[in-house]
Amino acid sequence: MDNFNELLTWDEIAQKYVSAPVKRECYLLDDLYDNIKGRLDVVINNHNELNNLDFAHAGHTGFASTADLNQSVDALTTEIGAVNEEWQTQLEAEREARRESYDLLYATDVAEKAERIAADDRLSADILAEGAARAEGDIELSGKIDELSDEIEELKGSVDGFETEIGLAKDNILINSDFRSVVNQRGETSYTVGGGAIYTIDGWSIGGGAPCTLTVSTDYITLTKTSDTTSVPCRISQIVENYKYFINKNVTLTIKYKTSSDTAPYNILFGYGGPSVTEFLPQSTTWRTYSFNTTVPQDATTLGIYIRISNTALINDGIDIEWITLCEGTIPCTTPYVDPSIKLANTQRRLQRLRGNITCSAYIVNTSIIRFVFNTNVPMRIKPALSIQNNALSVRLGVNVENGFTFSVVDYQNGYIAIDATKALHAITNTLGINLVVTTNDLVLLESNL
Numbered sequence: 359m360d361n362f363n364e365l366l367t368w369d370e371i372a373q374k375y376v377s378a379p380v381k382r383e384c385y386l387l388d389d390l391y392d393n394i395k396g397r398l399d400v401v402i403n404n405h406n407e408l409n410n411l412d413f414a415h416a417g418h419t420g421f422a423s424t425a426d427l428n429q430s431v432d433a434l435t436t437e438i439g440a441v442n443e444e445w446q447t448q449l450e451a452e453r454e455a456r457r458e459s460y461d462l463l464y465a466t467d468v469a470e471k472a473e474r475i476a477a478d479d480r481l482s483a484d485i486l487a488e489g490a491a492r493a494e495g496d497i498e499l500s501g502k503i504d505e506l507s508d509e510i511e512e513l514k515g516s517v518d519g520f521e522t523e524i525g526l527a528k529d530n531i532l533i534n535s536d537f538r539s540v541v542n543q544r545g546e547t548s549y550t551v552g553g554g555a556i557y558t559i560d561g562w563s564i565g566g567g568a569p570c571t572l573t574v575s576t577d578y579i580t581l582t583k584t585s586d587t588t589s590v591p592c593r594i595s596q597i598v599e600n601y602k603y604f605i606n607k608n609v610t611l612t613i614k615y616k617t618s619s620d621t622a623p624y625n626i627l628f629g630y631g632g633p634s635v636t637e638f639l640p641q642s643t644t645w646r647t648y649s650f651n652t653t654v655p656q657d658a659t660t661l662g663i664y665i666r667i668s669n670t671a672l673i674n675d676g677i678d679i680e681w682i683t684l685c686e687g688t689i690p691c692t693t694p695y696v697d698p699s700i701k702l703a704n705t706q707r708r709l710q711r712l713r714g715n716i717t718c719s720a721y722i723v724n725t726s727i728i729r730f731v732f733n734t735n736v737p738m739r740i741k742p743a744l745s746i747q748n749n750a751l752s753v754r755l756g757v758n759v760e761n762g763f764t765f766s767v768v769d770y771q772n773g774y775i776a777i778d779a780t781k782a783l784h785a786i787t788n789t790l791g792i793n794l795v796v797t798t799n800d801l802v803l804l805e806s807n808l
Contacts, residue, residue, distance in 0.1 A: 543709055543711045545801075548571060582676035588670055596662070598663065613681070715754075720793070728784065728792065731775070749797075752794075754794075765777055
């Protein structure tokens with residue numbers, strides 16, 4: 359007899375078939391059918407075998423007939439068919455529901471895509487419109503920028519005028535150019551040159567060929583031509599330090615002056631070490647302020663400012679000058695006043711006068727040289743030259759003046775200066791009490807002028 363253990367029971371078959379999930383659209387009905395058919399075949403075979411036995415001999419009674427068994431199988435088949443029909447109905451309903459859901463999703467997706475396309479089209483249109491608006495705006499903005507640039511230039515002109523009025527122009531480049539309180543370490547009230555050039559008040563020289571005189575008054579200076587020569591001019595000048603800074607830059611000279619003649623020619627000259635620029639200075643027998651602007655050229659090798667009485671002027675033609683300024687840029691600086699202590703320090707960079715006993719250290723170099731070392735009042739521009747009038751510089755030992763020495767600057771570094779006093783076989787062996795002194799009121803100058 360075949361074994362039922364490998365087949366599902368009737369209850370298991372019914373349960374597996376009826377409770378199968380609807381969502382499994384491809385449920386294997388063949389597998390279920392094979393289980394049912396297998397169980398029916400086993401039942402029929404077993405029943406036939408029992409009928410062949412001698413039931414009476416075996417003492418068995420009560421077995422159902424084949425007809426009864428077939429009737430049971432038919433009933434079961436009918437029930438299975440009903441269940442299958444119900445399952446097919448549910449499956450179709452599920453499929454229909456899924457189709458509707460899919461159709462809805464598809465319709466939604468199509469609608470969303472259409473909306474996205476429409477939105478992209480709207481965005482593209484907006485971008486194009488915005489681009490056009492920006493292009494139009496750029497053109498308008500460019501026009502406004504041009505208008506503003508013109509207004510700015512006008513405003514700059516107004517600011518320049520305002521700065522000039524309230525004195526906010528750049529600093530004066532010249533030194534000792536306010537002659538109302540002039541620094542005059544040489545101490546003369548009048549300087550005369552017959553030809554060539556000489557230094558006078560601090561920072562300024564006179565000359566240029568024609569004999570000239572510079573007179574120092576309380577509130578101004580006067581330059582006078584003292585010869586009737588017509589070949590060369592008379593002039594006062596100053597050389598600007600660090601001229602390279604001003605190459606290719608605008609500079610403006612302003613002068614307050616009056617002339618002794620209303621016919622003699624006067625002029626301003628900017629000298630550049632070869633090339634030069636000359637500006638006519640109008641005659642005015644009353645005080646007048648005049649400005650002139652120029653650009654320092656690329657090939658300049660110096661920058662000198664010259665106020666000149668022309669070579670065609672007559673003897674004793676002159677010019678009074680209250681102040682001169684030179685400023686970077688096109689704005690005149692008309693406020694030349696500088697604190698006197700600062701003005702003195704500025705001029706001492708180029709010139710220092712030694713007076714009285716000089717505080718210094720001394721040591722003997724050899725039998726011919728005594729070296730004196732001290733600090734200058736302010737650091738000078740370069741190593742200075744020593745200028746001595748009438749043997750005014752001496753070596754003093756105690757109360758006695760030692761004569762016969764010559765003097766020279768042998769070293770200068772950052773305000774430190776060394777001066778050698780030289781005398782063959784000076785016979786001084788001890789520096790105790792030895793000093794360097796200016797013995798008269800004559801000039802002893804350290805000069806590092808330009």
